[in-house]
Amino acid sequence: MIVVSYHRRMKAHVLTDPTPAPRRFRQFLQEELAKRCARNPRYSLRAFARYLRLDHSTLSQLLRGRRRFTARTVERIAARLSLAPPMITQFVELERTPPESWATRELRQLSRDASLTLAEWHHPAILELTRLASFKPDVRWIARVLDVPVDDVNIAITRLARLGLLDMQSRTTWVDKAGNAEARIDGGSVRTVSALAGRARTLVGSKGGRSAHYSATTVAVPGLTSRRIAERVEQFRREIGQMLDSVDAERDHVYCLELAFFPVADLTPDGVTTDGTAGGTMADSRS
Amino acid sequence: MGQPVVQWQILARNPDALTSFYAALFDWRVNADNAMGYRTVDTGSDRGINGGVWPIGPTEGHPLVQLFVEVADVAASVAKVEQLGGRVVIPPQALPDGDRLAIVLDTEGLSLGLMQRRA
Numbered sequence: 026m027i028v029v030s031y032h033r034r035m036k037a038h039v040l041t042d043p044t045p046a047p048r049r050f051r052q053f054l055q056e057e058l059a060k061r062c063a064r065n066p067r068y069s070l071r072a073f074a075r076y077l078r079l080d081h082s083t084l085s086q087l088l089r090g091r092r093r094f095t096a097r098t099v100e101r102i103a104a105r106l107s108l109a110p111p112m113i114t115q116f117v118e119l120e121r122t123p124p125e126s127w128a129t130r131e132l133r134q135l136s137r138d139a140s141l142t143l144a145e146w147h148h149p150a151i152l153e154l155t156r157l158a159s160f161k162p163d164v165r166w167i168a169r170v171l172d173v174p175v176d177d178v179n180i181a182i183t184r185l186a187r188l189g190l191l192d193m194q195s196r197t198t199w200v201d202k203a204g205n206a207e208a209r210i211d212g213g214s215v216r217t218v219s220a221l222a223g224r225a226r227t228l229v230g231s232k233g234g235r236s237a238h239y240s241a242t243t244v245a246v247p248g249l250t251s252r253r254i255a256e257r258v259e260q261f262r263r264e265i266g267q268m269l270d271s272v273d274a275e276r277d278h279v280y281c282l283e284l285a286f287f288p289v290a291d292l293t294p295d296g297v298t299t300d301g302t303a304g305g306t307m308a309d310s311r312s
Numbered sequence: 313m314g315q316p317v318v319q320w321q322i323l324a325r326n327p328d329a330l331t332s333f334y335a336a337l338f339d340w341r342v343n344a345d346n347a348m349g350y351r352t353v354d355t356g357s358d359r360g361i362n363g364g365v366w367p368i369g370p371t372e373g374h375p376l377v378q379l380f381v382e383v384a385d386v387a388a389s390v391a392k393v394e395q396l397g398g399r400v401v402i403p404p405q406a407l408p409d410g411d412r413l414a415i416v417l418d419t420e421g422l423s424l425g426l427m428q429r430r431a
Contacts, residue, residue: 137371137372141369141371162347162408163347163408164347164348164349165347165349168349175344175349176327176349176367178349179348179349179350179366179367180367180368180369180372183366183368183402184369186402186403186405187401187402189403192405193405193406193407194406195406196406196407196408196409196410196430198406
C-alpha cells in the first residue's frame, strides 16, 4: 500500500480564468451535438452536418477549431437551429473578437490578485508576520495568529506567491518581497477598513495590555490644500517605515498603521472640488 | 528514475464539502494535519496515485484538476518550460516539509505542478 505522507503531496494553485469566457458558437454547436447524441445514440456528426446543410468535414473542422466561423456561417447555422436573433448577434460579435490570449488572461488574473491583496487585510498581515523572529512557516500558526481560517490563509499565500510578493525560500524562511510597499486603498476597500477595525477591537478587548492608539479628526479644508495634506500623510508613512528599518531590534509584533485622508463633504458647485477632481471619492488622497 | 506523475490535485471552492463527498463516495481518507493545512487524499489502494485538495477564492476561476510531475530540479524544469513555450504561474517555492514546487502552464494553457522532493 502506498503510504500517504505529507511530503509526497503538493500544495499549489494555478492561474485560472476567474470569469469563464463567454460561450462561443463552436462550444454551442459542440453542446448541441452532444445533446442530440445523448437523445439518440445513433446520431452522428454526419447527421448533424446533414441537418445543418453543411459538408461533414467542414463541420468537423469548425467544431475542432481548425476553421474559423464567418459571420455568414454563424447566421446560416443559427437560423437553421432557430436561434433567437439577439443570441445570433451575440455569437456573431464573439466570432469577430479573437479568443483571449494567455497574456490577457494572465493580466486579468494578476489585476484581480493585486486588487484583492490590497482589499483584504490579512494579505499584508501575512507578509508582515514573515518579518517576525518568532514567525513559523506553518499555515495553521498563521491562521491562529491572525484569527483567519486556514483556507483563507492558503488562498492569500497563493495570491502573494503569484504576484511575486512572497517568496518561500526555504522550509524555514519566507520572505516578504513587497518591502514597505504602500497599500493604497480605494473606495471599494471599505470592508478592509471595517475588518481591521473589528480585528483591533477584538485584540484590544481580549488583551487589554496591548497598546493601541487611535487618532482621527475631521476638518474643513480649502480644496486647494488637499494635495499638500495627502503628501504630508504619505511622507509620515515613509518616515515611520524608515524609522522601523533603522531600529536594530527583533520584531515581535505586527501593528496596523492606517492613514486615511478623504473627503466626507464637498461644498463646491456640482460636487466638483476646486482642483477639478470629482468630489466624493478618494481622488484627493493621491500624491 | 524518470519524471513520473505523482499526484493529482483538485482546486475547490469548498474543500470541506468536496472532500466529504469523495470520502463518502469512495471511502478515501483525508488528512490535513500538516504545516500547510493541505488536505491530502489517500485512495487506500496500492494502485494509481493519491491526491490532494487546495482551496481557491471566489474570483479565481472554476474548480479543476491538476497533475503534478516529480522532477529532479524544479528550477531547471521551470526554465525549460519557458524555453518550450510554456508559462510560469508560481515560481519555485520551498514548502515547509522541504519539497519544492512550481506551477506552470503548458502550451495548451493547462496548469501543471512541478515538484522536487526534499533531498
